[in-house]
Amino acid sequence: MDLHPFVRDIQDFPEPGVVFKDITPMFNDPKALNAAFEGLLDLVNGKPVDKVVGMESRGFFFAPMLANKLGAGFVPVRKKGKLPYTTLSETYDLEYGTDVLEIHTDAIQKGEKVLIHDDVLATGGTASAVCRLVEKLGGEVVQCNFLIILDFLNGKDKLKGQEIVSLLNY
Numbered sequence: 001m002d003l004h005p006f007v008r009d010i011q012d013f014p015e016p017g018v019v020f021k022d023i024t025p026m027f028n029d030p031k032a033l034n035a036a037f038e039g040l041l042d043l044v045n046g047k048p049v050d051k052v053v054g055m056e057s058r059g060f061f062f063a064p065m066l067a068n069k070l071g072a073g074f075v076p077v078r079k080k081g082k083l084p085y086t087t088l089s090e091t092y093d094l095e096y097g098t099d100v101l102e103i104h105t106d107a108i109q110k111g112e113k114v115l116i117h118d119d120v121l122a123t124g125g126t127a128s129a130v131c132r133l134v135e136k137l138g139g140e141v142v143q144c145n146f147l148i149i150l151d152f153l154n155g156k157d158k159l160k161g162q163e164i165v166s167l168l169n170y
């Protein structure tokens with residue numbers, strides 16, 4: 001199933017100059033939603049995975065579903081001040097600003113195999129910060145899994161050495 005028709009461009013959102021990839025039409029359509037989920041799962045290609053890490057907030061759409069299907073646990077990475085237990089933090093830049101991401105310190109055990117999932121890889125600031133958090137806790141990133149990669153923003157350059165996969169590229 002071609003998923004491109006279910007991603008719409010929103011000009012100048014959330015700020016002038018940004019063309020925002022809106023994936024809500026994909027979630028609105030049951031067949032597209034299922035095709036996207038099955039496609040993301042196929043990209044994992046049978047790799048053993050202990051934890052799936054998803055980042056707030058659009059990473060939360062698919063990451064718990066993927067974790068459940070892979071027989072893995074789900075770990076939320078959230079923006080500063082939202083996680084209640086002890087956290088590790090990383091500051092990062094993204095296409096439209098700077099922010100801080102946090103993970104619970106007991107969310108990943110040393111040596112665990114970790115799949116990182118997010119909806120969009122843009123400049124790579126978010127995903128590279130999440131890789132650093134996972135690695136600081138002793139996890140091994142086995143794949144960075146995205147619905148969409150915006151190739152023209154060169155996010156892959158910030159994820160050198162990682163396996164990077166996506167369903168859609170622009």
Ligand SMILES: O=P(O)(O)OC[C@H]1O[C@H](OP(=O)(O)OP(=O)(O)O)[C@H](O)[C@@H]1O
Nearest residue numbers: 056057058094095121122123124125126
């Ligand atoms: O590769 P980058 O330049 O870091 O950009 C990618 C990130 O930007 C978006 O999240 P955003 O921070 O807008 O938050 P949201 O998911 O809550 O909308 C997207 O969901 C990714 O997490």
Ligand SMILES: Nc1ncnc2[nH]cnc12
Nearest residue numbers: 018019020021095120122
């Ligand atoms: N252009 C974009 N569209 C959707 N999500 C994004 N995250 C960062 N840049 C984005």
